[in-house]
Amino acid sequence: MASCYGDRIKVSIFGQSHSAAIGVVIDGFPAGNVVNMEELRAFMKRRAPGQSATSTSRKEADQPEVLSGLVNAIPELCSPCGGKSAGISGVEEYTTCGAPLAIIIRNTDMRSGDYSELRDVPRPSHADYPAYVKFGKCHDIAGGGHFSGRLTAPLCAAGGICIQILGRMGINITSRIVQIGGVTDPTLHESEILTAKSHGDSVGGVIECTADGVPAGWGEPIFDGMENKIAAAIFGIPGIKGIEFGNGFAGAGLRGSQNNDSFCMDGGTVKTRTNNSGGILGGITNGMPIVFRVAVKPTPSISQEQQSVSLSQGEDTILRVRGRHDPCIVPRALPCVESAAAIALYDAFLASKEG
Amino acid sequence: MASCYGDRIKVSIFGQSHSAAIGVVIDGFPAGNVVNMEELRAFMKRRAPGQSATSTSRKEADQPEVLSGLVNAIPELCSPCGGKSAGISGVEEYTTCGAPLAIIIRNTDMRSGDYSELRDVPRPSHADYPAYVKFGKCHDIAGGGHFSGRLTAPLCAAGGICIQILGRMGINITSRIVQIGGVTDPTLHESEILTAKSHGDSVGGVIECTADGVPAGWGEPIFDGMENKIAAAIFGIPGIKGIEFGNGFAGAGLRGSQNNDSFCMDGGTVKTRTNNSGGILGGITNGMPIVFRVAVKPTPSISQEQQSVSLSQGEDTILRVRGRHDPCIVPRALPCVESAAAIALYDAFLASKEG
Amino acid sequence: MASCYGDRIKVSIFGQSHSAAIGVVIDGFPAGNVVNMEELRAFMKRRAPGQSATSTSRKEADQPEVLSGLVNAIPELCSPCGGKSAGISGVEEYTTCGAPLAIIIRNTDMRSGDYSELRDVPRPSHADYPAYVKFGKCHDIAGGGHFSGRLTAPLCAAGGICIQILGRMGINITSRIVQIGGVTDPTLHESEILTAKSHGDSVGGVIECTADGVPAGWGEPIFDGMENKIAAAIFGIPGIKGIEFGNGFAGAGLRGSQNNDSFCMDGGTVKTRTNNSGGILGGITNGMPIVFRVAVKPTPSISQEQQSVSLSQGEDTILRVRGRHDPCIVPRALPCVESAAAIALYDAFLASKEG
């Protein structure tokens, strides 16, 4: 297993849905980057469960607890913060000290319950079965274990910090829902989720993410291209089954003369008139906004009866999944997608300084 | 720059379109794997240019020359082959000896020509401009340099060997064109390309790749999932702008009850009735065929007049690209997609042996 | 910064001497390996401070707190442990579940004190000065920050677990002091340390480490040799300035006829009559015990007056280091050396399974 990402920063995610804590270590942040804890908590809250009728009822405050890597932001008073000491006049700003950041999030609202049935009867389209094949009886199946969507909380802790640092460099990463199920009208997204929920069902969707302000020249040819790096991070989010950059699959249906982004000067800067390339050419950013879309599958945990098998008996059986689940993870996935993009971009930024 | 891929095997691709040679080093093949050179050449020929009216007229035999890493396949006669000595009775079989494989392909049909205009006026949707920003005046722009599609020849050399080894394990990797431009009927694909060509234009498409016979349990959670690994390799192929696994973007429009792949027993084996997941759950293979599709953009090199800028003058200008180009790279991209998938799968296979 | 080690397992160490906690994430342990917490605590206690007159008076219980990655060892009762639940009948045995292990150690006995002088006047032969150059004012200097010998506690947590797993495979890793200062007689080692201490001074030494039972065939040629891997881990321990394998520097003074280890059969097994190679040939283990020695420099923190400079004034000055320090870190370094060796060996073991 390698729940690790990055060449220049090394992001190592750990934890299971029902372990004492989940968390992340980020190795490689240069010293002197400011981290605002209030902003980080606000960012992570966008992902946290239990906030609306469209998400699971599991309550987790998702409070990030910084164990190391930050010092008080006022250099004259520099002291290790441990995530505990308050900043000056209520502003909770800390500074990276050059040592790896470690952030944990305690698991609090766990219902250990009885997972013996799930051990024997894998949930369709869940990781239960491949995890059983890979890890055997010792797999920690409770709440999905290490495969739980809950592991995106530390992803957002790491990503939220990268977003802050990139933001100070003039790079803004945003995302929006462009589709819930078959519905593209944003005013109907919530009702589509609630309809699915009312049927004991779930629904998928599509997210579009944009990074504005990325300068030209980040990313490398062939395997370390910006697309490779973003895709490798994005598929770390459970439930994502597709990614396309610029006009992606739609562009595959066009002629070159339609799809090519012609260059033009814009006040001394080279720009393109269209952005079908999504800001990336030959793996390298071209100075236009990076734009990509991801396909999020419908949550596999539904309360409807499903067909599965008993692994111990080797025979078909019926499964009814109990427990608390999101009818649609798309809204909560927005900060996760932004986080994955931010981590990939920050890693590419550091690499670009070597050139 | 890191034109390197892999954790257990390390694939390092080198070369420029007009350098003396291009090639690849593959570090990490266990000793004792048979490589059939005839098969490899046949595989690489599927990618080679100059074979039909739908591809560039550049003639490159694309003969792989093995510099190291193989020995004669008959252990009793074991000797280093250097890619030169013939095998027994015309069968050109060699065996990996445990040392890194190095394979080169000589560049022969180069027209050095005058690239000074391209240095100043970047081709729309090409890597010219970001490469200029990143590498400056020393960028080897001739023929696209390291960004040329020609660099997929060593990718196919590495992938072709992985395909042979996986094939002997019962894993078959195939691909097919599912769309050329807006056309999905296979009988009309060629004419669609020729029509674009006749207009001095190009056209994109979609490829579907399938890996049959992959056992359950390959891949890791979060960042080393099978989707992450395949995507990170696939975007190493120039012109690919999207990837989706299983039903991908279409699945995002479904309900969980429609999208979930229910399990069933099939003669003692756990299978799923549908394969919307494309053979991967939680990043790990589930024993069903791995299926993914990639979006290939239309070749940016078209002979129609295009709008660009003069980097030296800082003003808009008109560009007319000369030279030999593919009106559609989709047919030649098939073995490249299979190669990227095979490399990712073989790397995951080696990792799975550690468990 | 990359306080990360390993190719197959990824060990990521975090924390500062005075941060809330220090710790380690270990990604890549296969599921099903038993971890005995009592053994682990006993192992880590060998490194813990405050236990004798020859070590610092800082009191740290160094209790490892497992946040994730382990489940109860009895499969029938499998549940995530979080390091809290007691085992069956007092035996604290847990099992790796396949997810990354995260272990933290709280810092408790911190004396924040005033580090402003150390910020300005670097301690001779300490990391203060290069850390100031590298990290600037934000460097967390308190207690040595991330450079503190305290960071070997999480190293020992990771190493102690590898030692347990290797032990069950028949591999035993031991170490002993072969020299304290200029003294080689073990009965005089303690008095040599106390003499140095009584002078407000410190003293170095040499440790020999042996790994018995390692089978032939681990390690790789050239850069991933067993010597490369062990050395790369060992120099992660602060204060180590040299390493030699087998007879090392002494062997450099010999003839080949004296130094070569001739082979012989020993009950069906290939052995060597001598072990000048220290169990490694061509980077690969040969089945003989791995033996290496490391040079530990005298602790740089001494209470005697020393010459240094004021970084703010740019002039020479006198420094007197206050605080609690080890007069000799050699005894406490023994489990650290064993840990580094065990991590390197376990990583090589996993790689050897790919062959």
Add this chain to the structure above:
Amino acid sequence: MASCYGDRIKVSIFGQSHSAAIGVVIDGFPAGNVVNMEELRAFMKRRAPGQSATSTSRKEADQPEVLSGLVNAIPELCSPCGGKSAGISGVEEYTTCGAPLAIIIRNTDMRSGDYSELRDVPRPSHADYPAYVKFGKCHDIAGGGHFSGRLTAPLCAAGGICIQILGRMGINITSRIVQIGGVTDPTLHESEILTAKSHGDSVGGVIECTADGVPAGWGEPIFDGMENKIAAAIFGIPGIKGIEFGNGFAGAGLRGSQNNDSFCMDGGTVKTRTNNSGGILGGITNGMPIVFRVAVKPTPSISQEQQSVSLSQGEDTILRVRGRHDPCIVPRALPCVESAAAIALYDAFLASKEG
């Protein structure tokens, strides 16, 4: 196998003693670095065999052939060189273009001979036996295969280029023999080698390497320290069994008051009065010269009769090694040691730019 090194540059060495060619790919050189081919050949000649009575009689010109990664050094005339085109007025200067460098060296003076005995009867203190265990019958044993000292030729190609680039930054890497066998007097070194040779024997030695001009701040704490990085590269050279930085093992015998390097101002620069630390504190360079020594074992190939075993018969036997061998590899190892150091330093330099 992973004959790969580096985090920011990726050095991948390939080839066997008797394969068609050996070589190296170096990925990650920023564009615009000048490479002087005449200097490189002169540097590599220091390692080449057949030049004196103290080295093997195998004749290899060791001509580096650049396949890719360089362009003509005159930007106005930029064109891919392929290692073939002459420079302006006889000065063979090229420039890195940002793409990976690939350099090969043809093997020419191979005597394939009969290696069947070596397959069965491993040479003492050679890699034959562990390679047999690891790679089995397919191991390319001819001339030592991938384990041959010949593989240090591509190491020197990569290192020689790093030395040129570092040299232009004011960093000079030099090395000298400090001991041959038991002899430290440089005027007696050659005769000591010839005496060993006359007895059909070999002899080891010690090399000291110095890097002057390295600024403070390169290297990272814990596992990516400068000592870790240099050691991990150095043990890639066959026959090296020990490394020590600064006063190394001698320093282990001192008190802190003797060993500490006190700081002083030297014309506005922070220096140390002594350099027992060898220029590295806490893994990070401190601005003083980097100094380390390596122990080189006596060449295991000696013509005297030796005791070994027959692997097929499982019984003790007598071995007499034939062929051409160096009685002492220390003189030819000098550029190899410098190369390993230069590669490690250049990699650390690139990383330092991220801070």
